[in-house]
Amino acid sequence: MATTAADWSDPARYAYASLFALSLNERHSHESCADPEFRQRSLRRLLEHVKLMRCEPMMQLLMLESESGHTRDPYVQMLLEEPEFHGDGTRVVYDALQWALVLGHYDARIRVILHEWATQLFGLSVEHFEMLEDAIVHRVERGLATKTLQEEEREKKEMKMKKVKKFAWIGAASVGGGVLVGLTGGLVAPLVGASLAALLGVGGGAAAAGSVTGAAVIGSLFGAAGAGVSGYKMNKRVGDVEEFFFVRLSPGQGSRLHVTICCPGWLPPPDRNQLAEESEDDENGDDDEIGESIERRLMQSFDGLIHSREQYGLQYETKYLAEMGRAIDAVCRLAISMAATQVLKMTIFHGLVTAVALPRTILSLTSVIDNPWNVCCNRSAQVGQMLAETLMGGTFGRRPVTLLGFSLGARVVYFCLKELHRRGGRGIVQDAVLIGTPVTGNASEWRPLLDVVAGRLVNAFSRNDWVLKIVYRTASAAYDVAGLEGVDIQHDQLVNVDLSHLISGHGDYRTKADQCLKAIALLRVIPITTTTTTTSQQQQQQQSQV
Numbered sequence: 001m002a003t004t005a006a007d008w009s010d011p012a013r014y015a016y017a018s019l020f021a022l023s024l025n026e027r028h029s030h031e032s033c034a035d036p037e038f039r040q041r042s043l044r045r046l047l048e049h050v051k052l053m054r055c056e057p058m059m060q061l062l063m064l065e066s067e068s069g070h071t072r073d074p075y076v077q078m079l080l081e082e083p084e085f086h087g088d089g090t091r092v093v094y095d096a097l098q099w100a101l102v103l104g105h106y107d108a109r110i111r112v113i114l115h116e117w118a119t120q121l122f123g124l125s126v127e128h129f130e131m132l133e134d135a136i137v138h139r140v141e142r143g144l145a146t147k148t149l150q151e152e153e154r155e156k157k158e159m160k161m162k163k164v165k166k167f168a169w170i171g172a173a174s175v176g177g178g179v180l181v182g183l184t185g186g187l188v189a190p191l192v193g194a195s196l197a198a199l200l201g202v203g204g205g206a207a208a209a210g211s212v213t214g215a216a217v218i219g220s221l222f223g224a225a226g227a228g229v230s231g232y233k234m235n236k237r238v239g240d241v242e243e244f245f246f247v248r249l250s251p252g253q254g255s256r257l258h259v260t261i262c263c264p265g266w267l268p269p270p271d272r273n274q275l276a277e278e279s280e281d282d283e284n285g286d287d288d289e290i291g292e293s294i295e296r297r298l299m300q301s302f303d304g305l306i307h308s309r310e311q312y313g314l315q316y317e318t319k320y321l322a323e324m325g326r327a328i329d330a331v332c333r334l335a336i337s338m339a340a341t342q343v344l345k346m347t348i349f350h351g352l353v354t355a356v357a358l359p360r361t362i363l364s365l366t367s368v369i370d371n372p373w374n375v376c377c378n379r380s381a382q383v384g385q386m387l388a389e390t391l392m393g394g395t396f397g398r399r400p401v402t403l404l405g406f407s408l409g410a411r412v413v414y415f416c417l418k419e420l421h422r423r424g425g426r427g428i429v430q431d432a433v434l435i436g437t438p439v440t441g442n443a444s445e446w447r448p449l450l451d452v453v454a455g456r457l458v459n460a461f462s463r464n465d466w467v468l469k470i471v472y473r474t475a476s477a478a479y480d481v482a483g484l485e486g487v488d489i490q491h492d493q494l495v496n497v498d499l500s501h502l503i504s505g506h507g508d509y510r511t512k513a514d515q516c517l518k519a520i521a522l523l524r525v526i527p528i529t530t531t532t533t534t535t536s537q538q539q540q541q542q543q544s545q546v
Contacts, residue, residue, distance in 0.1 A: 005050045005095045008082065013050045015078035016092065019121075020046050021059045022072050023113045035426050035451075038109065049099045076121050089122025094132050101136060104220030106257055107427040108400035108454035126524070130309065133257040140218060222255040223397030229312060239382035243317050247295055249302055250311040258400050258430065260308035261387075263316075264298050265407025265436070266324040266376070268510055294318060301406055301513035304525040308402065314412070316383045323372040324408065328507050331467065373471050377438065380408045384415025391416070392425050400430035400454070404523070406509045406516075410437035410483075420452040429453050433523065434482065435460040435499070435516055436509045438472045441480035446487045450494065456522050458495045459487050462503035495522070 486496030
């Protein structure tokens with residue numbers, strides 16, 4: 001039975017290469033591709049993989065002819081009709097993943113293509129695709145060293161702890177060959193051992209000849225993943241930034257081939273119970289408990305997010321984000337007390353407010369929030385540059401990253417993308433989701449960001465956000481604000497999502513975070529209840545004690 005693409009029939013290999021060439025053309029057309037060498041290099045590598053270098057001129061022509069009329073459907077059908085595939089595209093996707101990972105660099109642009117193959121062309125679920133990714137990594141990791149009995153026991157405990165309720169529907173956090181074979185009805189069984197040999201650089205296959213060792217693959221792909229990322233503190237500071245580190249939001253310690261990094265917008269004030277607990281911890285000198293409480297409040301907006309099996313929160317400048325949280329809370333309470341006046345209704349909820357036209361009552365709102373807002377806007381831009389430096393430096397390895405941010409956290413993501421573009425950091429970010437972003441909505445400023453986002457760039461906004469209408473427009477003298485309206489760019493990658501039906505004020509982005517995330521179809525979320533949150537916190541505390 002054929003185990004690698006090089007052993008497939010000639011029609012299957014030709015269809016495989018043609019499908020990839022057309023996908024490259026669709027995603028990275030000659031006119032819009034910011035990195036034309038990427039297309040040429042990727043196609044050449046795949047042709048070498050399937051031993052079809054003699055067809056390179058034909059494939060290059062196919063890839064370059066955007067008006068050729070070729071579609072991908074006939075090639076998909078040819079692959080499904082391959083006798084050994086039994087009408088299932090699993091083996092095609094699995095082989096493509098093996099090829100993509102063999103050099104220890106999983107380019108976000110390649111993952112977007114393979115994810116589309118799996119979920120749209122071959123009808124596989126997102127979970128199926130992720131399990132195929134996990135299977136390759138798991139087999140390589142198992143092949144690197146023999147575990148002791150103690151390590152095996154610890155791994156079993158970790159596996160049990162990973163079965164957190166909100167992640168259960170995705171599947172177990174680590175997937176072995178046996179689970180994968182069960183999932184695919186045995187179709188992928190011959191590939192499991194072969195891919196291990198190829199990725200470890202043993203055996204005589206063509207893939208092995210071009211690969212690095214298994215240890216190098218893992219090291220290159222994952223960087224300082226796991227505890228290393230969670231404990232990461234950047235030595236090189238940007239501007240005035242005082243705090244910058246990552247906390248793990250997903251259960252367990254394993255590494256995955258896709259990472260989500262979440263950037264919070266502000267730190268809300270503690271409620272009565274939280275305040276009492278933090279005061280008690282302060283009296284007892286328990287700094288760790290206080291830190292954990294602050295972390296929970298800061299990352300609460302992402303409780304329902306299950307977009308990746310490996311998710312991190314960026315904790316930054318909490319002192320200033322706390323000031324911002326208190327200011328937003330005070331402004332909201334003040335606005336409610338003033339809401340009965342017709343002036344407030346007309347000024348905040350209708351039309352553009354300018355600094356000259358602001359009545360004295362509205363100026364009292366801006367005086368509360370101006371200073372922390374300006375400080376946080378400056379710091380968030382600098383934090384975004386630091387995040388770009390972190391991604392470029394390989395702290396998260398060489399694997400696709402999805403960036404997500406609310407409010408000032410979205411501003412962090414925006415400036416991260418700008419810095420990545422300035423430094424030519426392509427192939428790192430798969431998707432970026434910016435919600436309620438206090439930055440310009442000028443199309444000329446956003447268009448370069450598309451060069452460094454392989455998949456979707458989402459701008460979620462609300463026309464009812466009076467904090468952005470008053471404070472940001474006044475402070476920046478800007479009319480076009482991304483958090484208030486769609487960015488006017490006609491491009492398949494840019495998605496504008498109107499959240500006006502959910503968001504009536506900036507503070508709603510925290511209290512209605514799970515609803516906002518659901519409204520963005522790109523993200524996977526679950527409903528959050530008190531029971532879910534409590535269970536998740538208890539299990540995470542248990543994990544820290546293991």
